[in-house]
Amino acid sequence: MAELEKSCCCTDEEVIQKIDQIIADHEGEPGALIPVLHAVQDVTGYLCDESLTQIADKMNIPLSKVYGVATFYSLFNVQPKGKYIIRLCESAPCHIVGAEDVYKALEENLGIKAGENTPDGLFTLEYASCLGVCGVAPAMMINDEVYGNLKPEMIPGILDKYRE
Secondary structure (H helix, E strand, O other), X not given: XXXXXXXXOOOOHHHHHHHHHHHHHOOOOOOOHHHHHHHXXXXXXXXXXXXXXXXHHHHOOOHHHHHHHHHHOOOOOOOOOOOEEEEXXXXXXXXXXXXXXXXXXXXXXXXXXXXXXOOOXXXXXXXXXXXXXXXXXXXXXXXXXXXOOOOHHHHHHHHHHHHO
């Protein structure tokens, strides 16, 4: 868990300065909140309370609005996540052709359930409503890499690539 706990270092002066620079780079830009949130998340690992407060203060936006945007969009994280985020598609096409069996293989191999992180901070397991790749169902994404036509027996080999 140590890796997850140190992901957000928003009290570190260097990180505070990076966040200030990100905000300054987007000053006066219409709709800048979402790009700022993305950039800050790239720096801190997730959007911790301290970073959201700093963004709200510096951009002169109510904290409730900043938090609302950060929690509305699924690609923003307000809790620590693993280095690799596994999103298993749970759409009807994926479900029909075996996503549940793939989920069981993921759960067994990782030792976690959906919404949890592995203790080493390497993986987070999540469901996704739809990945938009129905032609290769069942499918999952690990960060930005899509894996389709999955079978439960493929899971250990796929995960081993990320463990190396």
